[in-house]
Amino acid sequence: MISRGALRLLPLRIRSAAYALRGGFLIRPALLALVLGAAGATLSSVEETVPLAGAWVPQTLFPTREDPGVVQSILGVIATSTMTVVSIVFAILLMTLTLASMQFSPRILISFARDRTTQWTLGIFLGTFAYCLAAMPAARTLPHPVAPVATAVGAMALALVCCGWLLFFIQHISQAISVNHIVDRIAGDTEQAIDELMPEPRRRRVVPVAAAPERLEGIELPMLSEVSGYIRVVDTARLVAFAKEHRLQLRVTRKVGQFVPAGVPLLMVSRRSRLDREHAVELTGAFDIGPMRTLQQDVEFGVIQIVDIALRAISPAVNDPSTAISCIDQLSRILIRWLGREPPEALLYDPPHVLRVAMPWLDLDDLFDTAIEQVRAYATNDAAVSRRLLRLLRDVASTVDDEPVRSRIAARAHRVVEGCRGRLPDDDVARLERQLHGLEGTTGGSLPPATAPLPAAEGVI
Numbered sequence: 300m301i302s303r304g305a306l307r308l309l310p311l312r313i314r315s316a317a318y319a320l321r322g323g324f325l326i327r328p329a330l331l332a333l334v335l336g337a338a339g340a341t342l343s344s345v346e347e348t349v350p351l352a353g354a355w356v357p358q359t360l361f362p363t364r365e366d367p368g369v370v371q372s373i374l375g376v377i378a379t380s381t382m383t384v385v386s387i388v389f390a391i392l393l394m395t396l397t398l399a400s401m402q403f404s405p406r407i408l409i410s411f412a413r414d415r416t417t418q419w420t421l422g423i424f425l426g427t428f429a430y431c432l433a434a435m436p437a438a439r440t441l442p443h444p445v446a447p448v449a450t451a452v453g454a455m456a457l458a459l460v461c462c463g464w465l466l467f468f469i470q471h472i473s474q475a476i477s478v479n480h481i482v483d484r485i486a487g488d489t490e491q492a493i494d495e496l497m498p499e500p501r502r503r504r505v506v507p508v509a510a511a512p513e514r515l516e517g518i519e520l521p522m523l524s525e526v527s528g529y530i531r532v533v534d535t536a537r538l539v540a541f542a543k544e545h546r547l548q549l550r551v552t553r554k555v556g557q558f559v560p561a562g563v564p565l566l567m568v569s570r571r572s573r574l575d576r577e578h579a580v581e582l583t584g585a586f587d588i589g590p591m592r593t594l595q596q597d598v599e600f601g602v603i604q605i606v607d608i609a610l611r612a613i614s615p616a617v618n619d620p621s622t623a624i625s626c627i628d629q630l631s632r633i634l635i636r637w638l639g640r641e642p643p644e645a646l647l648y649d650p651p652h653v654l655r656v657a658m659p660w661l662d663l664d665d666l667f668d669t670a671i672e673q674v675r676a677y678a679t680n681d682a683a684v685s686r687r688l689l690r691l692l693r694d695v696a697s698t699v700d701d702e703p704v705r706s707r708i709a710a711r712a713h714r715v716v717e718g719c720r721g722r723l724p725d726d727d728v729a730r731l732e733r734q735l736h737g738l739e740g741t742t743g744g745s746l747p748p749a750t751a752p753l754p755a756a757e758g759v760i
Contacts, residue, residue, distance in 0.1 A: 489601025
C-alpha cells in the first residue's frame, strides 16, 4: 500500500522527473523513434493486406512490383547508412560538449543537453532506422512475393530528410559553440526560471517585504536531511498544508541552490506536536535534493554559469575581454527581469495572520554579489570590462524608482571605480569617473564613500 504521504509527494517527484527527462537525450529521441518505427510497421502491414495500396507509386521508381529484393536492398542501405550517420552525430556532439566544458565551464553542459535541435536530430535518425527495421520483414518472397513499395518510398523520403537535417545540424552546432549563443541561451533559461518562480510583474517600485526570521517563537525541533545534495525545488504549498494540518510552524534553513549534507538540519519545526517517522519523511520529501543544481527554482545557478564564463575569459591564461563583456550584457537583462517581478513570499500564512512557513529566498543583494563582485575583483586591470560593469549598473538603476535600491547600486558602482584606481592609467580612471557621475545623475543623489558598507536591505528587496 502506498502511504498518504507518498501520494502527496507524487506531484513533486513527477515534476522533477519530467524536468530531468526533458533536459536529456532520452525522451524526445525515443518517442520519435517509436512513432516512426510504428509507422513503418503499420504501413508495410497495410500494403501486405491491401496490395493496391502502393499503386500510386510511379513505375519509374519501381518498374516491377513483384521483386521484394529491391525493397529489401533499399531499406537495408538506408538503415545501415542512418546508423553510420548517428555515430557521426554522436561524435560531433561529444566533441562539442568537450570543447564547451574546457573552454567555458563544465556547468553549461546542462544547457547543451536541453538543446531541442540536438534531440530532434537524434530522434529523426533513430526514427528512420527504426522505420526501416520495422518495415523490412514485410518484404519477402514466401509464401507469396510481397514488395511494399509505398513503404520503401517513405524510407527514401526519410533518407532525404535526414540528409537535409544533417546539414542543418552541422550549421546549428557551429553556432551553438559560439560564446554569444551559449550565454544568450543561459540567460534565456534563467529568465524563464524567474518567470516561473516570480510570475507576477512588480506592482509597485517599493515593496516592503518581511525577512524570514532567524528563529521561530518557542522551542524549535530540527528536522535533519537524510541525503546530501543541492536543494533544487521546494514545494512550499506542501509545506504550508503540512504545517496547517499538524498545527505547527516550519522554518527552512537553506535556500534553493545551497548544498545540504546528510545529518544537517534541513528545516526547523516548532514543538507543537510529535512527528513520527512517516510524517518526517513526508516533510523532508517536500524538498527535491540532487547531486547538481538546476534552473527549476534556482535563479542564481544561471547567473553563476554566465559569471564562470566571464571569469575564465578575463583570466590571464585566456585574456578575452570581449567574451566577458558579452557575459556582462546578458547579466544586465537577468537583473532587470528580477527587479521587474514580485519577489516570492518569505513568510507564508494559512489562515491569514497565522505564520506557517518561513522560507529564505535569494534576495537582491545576494544576486548582485553573485553577478558582479567576482567579475569586479578580477577586472580591476581591464578598463573595458570595468566600464561595461558601470553601464550594467546604470541600466539596472534606470529601471527602478526605489531610492534605497538605487543607493545600493550606486555604492557598487563606486566600488568598481575605487578598485581600478591605482591599477589603471589615469585616463582610463577618468573615463570611469565620468561614467560614475552619469550614474549619480541616474540615481539622483551622491554616492556613499568607498569605505562605507552598503546600505542595509531592511524593508526592501
